[in-house]
Amino acid sequence: EAGVAQSPRYKIIEKRQSVAFWCNPISGHATLYWYQQILGQGPKLLIQFQNNGVVDDSQLPKDRFSAERLKGVDSTLKIQPAKLEDSAVYLCASSLRQYNSPLHFGNGTRLTVT
């Protein structure tokens, strides 16, 4: 099966600029996650979707981050305006079921904010 697709692979922006990341989950996976992985740390959940509804966005910095999953398939994560501390790898993952199901990760987008 095709894996989780993410783009772009790398992005360099200046602080206060905006950036958007795209994710296409595995076909048939209703649950989609965005994680932030800062160098040397474990992935931190930003937002979880079940189909096109938000299940959990408690750790999403809503003043600057937004995400949507229109039509319950592809998803976009946006940062506006970016800060230096947003430099990280942004991982998208999907799973077959909402609960207790393995996550399948994409290759991630490495964001560098200068």
Place this chain on the structure above:
Amino acid sequence: GENVEQHPSTLSVQEGDSAVIKCTYSDSASNYFPWYKQELGKRPQLIIDIRSNVGEKKDQRIAVTLNKTAKHFSLHITETQPEDSAVYFCAGTNNNDMRFGAGTRLTVKP
């Protein structure tokens, strides 16, 4: 919510030795515990998982044990090989979001 702690943060072993990584979790309702391996610059990949109704699970050189009373679970890698070198993450979920440990960098020296 769930909080997962992982240790050690780094582990170095000689090829052929065993490696053990331990994680503790805070939410007694957590019922699913996967382990992921992340090689440098690559995506995390599931290597083994365990559910709360099972105490131990094995897959060739990899095993995971779960102690629900103590709220901890461990990854055991036997007969380590240089290609086992990577960062390993544990995770736990309580039918809500999945929380990850901070990771263990395993180095297997030839």
